[in-house]
Amino acid sequence: MENLTIVEHPLVQHKLTKMRKKDTPTNHFRQLLREISLLLAYEITRNLNMSEVNVETPLEEFQAPTLDGKKLALISILRAGNGLLDGVLDLIPSARVGFVGLYRDEKTLKPVQYYFKVPGELSERVVITLDPMLATGNSASAAIDLLKGAGAKTIRFLCLLAAPEGVKTLSAAHPDVPIVTAALDRQLNDIGYIMPGLGDAGDRMFGTK
Ligand code: URA
Numbered sequence: 001m002e003n004l005t006i007v008e009h010p011l012v013q014h015k016l017t018k019m020r021k022k023d024t025p026t027n028h029f030r031q032l033l034r035e036i037s038l039l040l041a042y043e044i045t046r047n048l049n050m051s052e053v054n055v056e057t058p059l060e061e062f063q064a065p066t067l068d069g070k071k072l073a074l075i076s077i078l079r080a081g082n083g084l085l086d087g088v089l090d091l092i093p094s095a096r097v098g099f100v101g102l103y104r105d106e107k108t109l110k111p112v113q114y115y116f117k118v119p120g121e122l123s124e125r126v127v128i129t130l131d132p133m134l135a136t137g138n139s140a141s142a143a144i145d146l147l148k149g150a151g152a153k154t155i156r157f158l159c160l161l162a163a164p165e166g167v168k169t170l171s172a173a174h175p176d177v178p179i180v181t182a183a184l185d186r187q188l189n190d191i192g193y194i195m196p197g198l199g200d201a202g203d204r205m206f207g208t209k
Pocket of ligand 1: 080133135192193194195197198199200201202
């Protein structure tokens with residue numbers, strides 16, 4: 001799984017353990033997700049391109065490092081991706097934001113697009129796709145198909161939990177897309193939930209059932 005980075009930082013792992021507990025209330029779950037997503041965003045932006053600018057400090061001028069290129073694009077896969085968005089924006093407030101809405105067709109079981117709104121000049125931006133649960137990998141792969149169709153060339157995928165099945169599917173469909181996650185869990189169950197997982201991420205962050 002060479003595309004996969006697991007962030008083993010103690011703070012990430014401690015917060016994730018709290019999120020997994022079934023009795024963690026909605027407000028804590030949401031807050032923990034916001035905190036973890038900031039830490040995961042730190043990791044996924046580790047190797048952004050840099051250039052130099054001339055800076056005058058109170059003491060002298062020098063060439064200082066700065067981020068190169070256009071503002072990043074954060075793409076939330078609705079609805080659970082929105083749970084990662086705020087924490088990533090806390091770290092990268094100037095990022096542009098887009099949304100991809102997909103539902104699963106009951107007959108074909110394939111993802112169908114119902115919403116797609118992304119920032120312009122996608123081909124010139126580093127695009128970070130957000131979805132907390134990489135389960136089957138089908139919606140992630142479909143979302144990235146759409147982003148590539150819209151011109152995106154440099155895409156990364158940020159999730160909280162991944163299943164081996166999802167990593168395999170996404171990496172096979174998009175070998176150029178690095179995946180960053182807090183944990184690689186054991187497997188999917190027969191209804192597509194990640195085990196041991198944390199349940200339905202959308203329901204847990206929004207208090208729906
Ligand atoms: N989506 C979720 O919210 N949870 C899972 O375990 C799998 C997909």
